[in-house]
Amino acid sequence: MPQSLSAEAKKTAALSLPIILGELSQMALHIIDTAMVGALGYKQLAAAALVLSVLNIPFVIGIGMTISVSQLVSMAHGRRDGQRVSHFFYNGFWLCAFTAIIIASALVACRNVLFHLGQDTEVATLAVPFLTLMGWSIIPMLLFMALKQFTDGLEKTRTAMVISIAALPVNIFINWLLIFGNLGFPALGLPGAGWGTLITRALMFCTLGGVILYHPLFRRYIIVRKNQWKLKLKTIRELLYIGVPSGLQVGMEGGAFALSGIIIGTLGATEQAAHQIALSCASFTFMVSLGLSQGSSIRVSNAYGTLNRAKILNIGKSTLITGLLYGIFCAAFFILFRNMLPQAFNNNTEVIKTASLLLVLAAIFQISDATQVIGAGLMRGIKDVNVPTVLIAVAYWVVGIPVGYLLTFQAKLGPAGIWIGLILGLTCSSIFLCLRFFKMARRI
Numbered sequence: 001m002p003q004s005l006s007a008e009a010k011k012t013a014a015l016s017l018p019i020i021l022g023e024l025s026q027m028a029l030h031i032i033d034t035a036m037v038g039a040l041g042y043k044q045l046a047a048a049a050l051v052l053s054v055l056n057i058p059f060v061i062g063i064g065m066t067i068s069v070s071q072l073v074s075m076a077h078g079r080r081d082g083q084r085v086s087h088f089f090y091n092g093f094w095l096c097a098f099t100a101i102i103i104a105s106a107l108v109a110c111r112n113v114l115f116h117l118g119q120d121t122e123v124a125t126l127a128v129p130f131l132t133l134m135g136w137s138i139i140p141m142l143l144f145m146a147l148k149q150f151t152d153g154l155e156k157t158r159t160a161m162v163i164s165i166a167a168l169p170v171n172i173f174i175n176w177l178l179i180f181g182n183l184g185f186p187a188l189g190l191p192g193a194g195w196g197t198l199i200t201r202a203l204m205f206c207t208l209g210g211v212i213l214y215h216p217l218f219r220r221y222i223i224v225r226k227n228q229w230k231l232k233l234k235t236i237r238e239l240l241y242i243g244v245p246s247g248l249q250v251g252m253e254g255g256a257f258a259l260s261g262i263i264i265g266t267l268g269a270t271e272q273a274a275h276q277i278a279l280s281c282a283s284f285t286f287m288v289s290l291g292l293s294q295g296s297s298i299r300v301s302n303a304y305g306t307l308n309r310a311k312i313l314n315i316g317k318s319t320l321i322t323g324l325l326y327g328i329f330c331a332a333f334f335i336l337f338r339n340m341l342p343q344a345f346n347n348n349t350e351v352i353k354t355a356s357l358l359l360v361l362a363a364i365f366q367i368s369d370a371t372q373v374i375g376a377g378l379m380r381g382i383k384d385v386n387v388p389t390v391l392i393a394v395a396y397w398v399v400g401i402p403v404g405y406l407l408t409f410q411a412k413l414g415p416a417g418i419w420i421g422l423i424l425g426l427t428c429s430s431i432f433l434c435l436r437f438f439k440m441a442r443r444i
Helices: 003-038 042-078 082-109 111-116 121-153 158-180 190-214 216-222 233-265 269-304 309-336 349-364 366-381 386-410 415-441
Strands: none
Touching: 003 042, 003 158, 003 190, 003 269, 003 309, 042 082, 042 111, 042 121, 042 190, 042 233, 042 269, 042 366, 082 111, 082 121, 082 216, 082 233, 111 121, 121 158, 121 190, 121 269, 158 190, 190 216, 233 269, 233 366, 233 386, 233 415, 269 309, 269 349, 269 366, 269 415, 309 349, 309 366, 309 415, 349 366, 349 415, 366 386, 366 415, 386 415
16 A cells, blocks of 8 residues: 555544444344344344344434434534534534434334234244333433534544444343343343443433534533524535535445344344344444444545545545455455354354355355445545445345345255345446546546
């Protein structure tokens, strides 16, 4: 890597590392939940997988909405306009709060849809109370994400990281109490994991909110609240201009994986449990790529505020190279440990065998998965969000899911068919977004 690109890569990595650690800790919460629920039995594991598949689409759309906060805060910060930073933060927070309430309420109201997805009846029955709790937990989580995007946009990425890591043992302890009934608490089983998630997310939101309101690091943005903490339609529109396409982008990608879980669930509880194991592993490695994407997006947005084309291109090139190398490493890791990783989640022989096969397919898409999410982040950094949304839709919903469905049922490949479709979708998305970034960045 040339020296200039190497320097930019180091700067992006330094900014992204706390984001990555925070994202990994959040993913670790899901993996630990999966492993602890898996100890109850594969039916409970399949029920958890079903709920996470249904939650994934609306949840990631909500997360996409929070992205608008970091983008506009970062641009205002690049121009050294603290007043606008505070204004974007206030309006963005309430927009995210409204979005969170709508999503959570809709999920809870429609929870009985689980009985109409062609799933195993016992699995659906176990899933309903878990969905209710996980649905309500979306509210504190999206509020936490809105606050996190504010601190990340200011390049204070360690703040949310510390809270996310600290939440890990808290969630494990609450799960230990409520799933298995330790220290005199009732053994709630799967709903215990839901309560653990809800309580932990609420604590995370309250803690980060307290830090922002009272820590001297953020005081300059709080003391101007009398002038800047006003809801304005124009500002909401600016946030929606980035938030809606960003939400659709991550929603279409997350939706593709969610639908894949539902489709695989129609094959049986064993297949769905194996899918959840492989997806948990792939999602964990994806968090590093997502952190790089967010870090590069913040840096590109900052440079875009001053229209520094050379810097934008160097940040983009260096981060994509970093993502490529990381993807190669993850692919090798999955192939080497494909037979060992599933045993951490379940001891059912058939589940482990199927999960091992799916991990090989997960290894194949590691490179394209890393580069496509970085490409999407770079596009958001230069406020090009509409065309990339269309490109992502084509990649996943015209190529990936239809091909995967045909391979699963027509070619009789079972769950492997859907994963091959995901490989094709991710590859197309990567190619489309990277080409688009370099085309648009050169026009700045």
